[in-house]
Amino acid sequence: EDQVTQSPEALRLQEGESSSLNCSYTVSGLRGLFWYRQDPGKGPEFLFTLYSAGEEKEKERLKATLTKKESFLHITAPKPEDSATYLCAVQPLGGETSGSRLTFGEGTQLTVNP
Amino acid sequence: ETGVTQTPRHLVMGMTNKKSLKCEQHLGHNAMYWYKQSAKKPLELMFVYNFKEQTENNSVPSRFSPECPNSSHLFLHLHTLQPEDSALYLCASSQETSFEDTQYFGPGTRLTVL
Numbered sequence: 001e002d003q004v005t006q007s008p009e010a011l012r013l014q015e016g017e018s019s020s021l022n023c024s025y026t027v028s029g030l031r032g033l034f035w036y037r038q039d040p041g042k043g044p045e046f047l048f049t050l051y052s053a054g055e056e057k058e059k060e061r062l063k064a065t066l067t068k069k070e071s072f073l074h075i076t077a078p079k080p081e082d083s084a085t086y087l088c089a090v091q092p093l094g095g096e097t098s099g100s101r102l103t104f105g106e107g108t109q110l111t112v113n114p
Numbered sequence: 115e116t117g118v119t120q121t122p123r124h125l126v127m128g129m130t131n132k133k134s135l136k137c138e139q140h141l142g143h144n145a146m147y148w149y150k151q152s153a154k155k156p157l158e159l160m161f162v163y164n165f166k167e168q169t170e171n172n173s174v175p176s177r178f179s180p181e182c183p184n185s186s187h188l189f190l191h192l193h194t195l196q197p198e199d200s201a202l203y204l205c206a207s208s209q210e211t212s213f214e215d216t217q218y219f220g221p222g223t224r225l226t227v228l
Contacts, residue, residue, distance in 0.1 A: 004156070034216065043118075043204050043219035044157075087157070091215065101170065102217060104157040 002027045006088050006105035013078055013112050021073040021108045023088030031094075033071050034102065035064050036087040044087055047073075078112045085109045116140055118220035120205050126226045129195060135223045137188040137205030145210055146188040147217060148180060151202040163188060164210070195227045 003026040013019055025033065032051050036044035048057045050066040057064050061082065063074040073086055089102040118139045127133050139146060148160040162170035163182040177199075179191040188205055202224055206217040 032215065036219075041202075041222075041224070043120075043206075043221045046216055046218060049216055089157075101159060101162070102157075106154070106156050 002090055002092055002103040004088055004090055004103050004105035006086075006108050008108060009106070010109045011111070013075075013110070015079055015112055015114050016077045018074070018076045018078070020075070021086055021110070023071040023073070023105055024069060025071070025088070025090045027090045027092050027103075029093035030090060032091045033066055034089045034091065035071070035073055036089065038085045038087055038107070047086075075110070078110075080112045080114050083110055083112050118205055118207055118218055120203075120220040120223050122223060123221065124224045124226075126228065127192070127195065128228050129197075131195075132191070132193040134192065135190040135203055135205075135225075137190075137220055139186055139188075139205075139207035139218075139220075141207055141209070141218060143207040143209045143218075144185050145208045146182060146185070147206040147208075148188065148190055149204040149206065149219075151204055151222070153201075157204065160190075192225075195225075197227050200225055200227045 005024045007022045032049050034049050035047040037047055038044045048064040053068045055066050061076050065072045085107040087107045089104045091102050121136045145164045147162050149157045151157050159172050160174045161180045166182050177194050181189040202222045204222045205220040208215050208217045
């Protein structure tokens, strides 16, 4: 059974204080690992997809990295508008033609204080 | 309209009521999904449709009945719900190819069962 564990559950940062969020996963074969951002009362907003160990992707102050067991979301010099819940999800191999299954973690709630 | 839309955004219903949630995607995707998001729990996949055919039912109680008349529209029919069914219901869509299968989410319907 696929499993995703995110840590920490909640993180408070001061504006400009860089940090990292962790996503540990167990999957029989990884097709893709996804990061989403979710604001209160809204649907998840897609950020990144990572496909293989060693891959990195960046978007503004965010950088996602992937190893064979975990992924990190690095936040450099965060701003208050980066406050949100960040969700990690894994997609297993197989089922490519039948609709994909994502297994989500519980998320990390990030608060950036001005 | 762009992306994935959901109506209504908020719904309050009694346990004996019958209501329906609607989702429409304007992305030309072939797969659509229903997820349930409860407080302090990961997103739970409920149903998957690919080219209008249901390809996954994640052991969802029969009081939830999905319908997918075409690749752009998805409904979730609700009847005799329980208070524990109160949650945020999210719709998503994706375009499955060999290389890409990112799911894009709608804003969700906040459901309260009295």
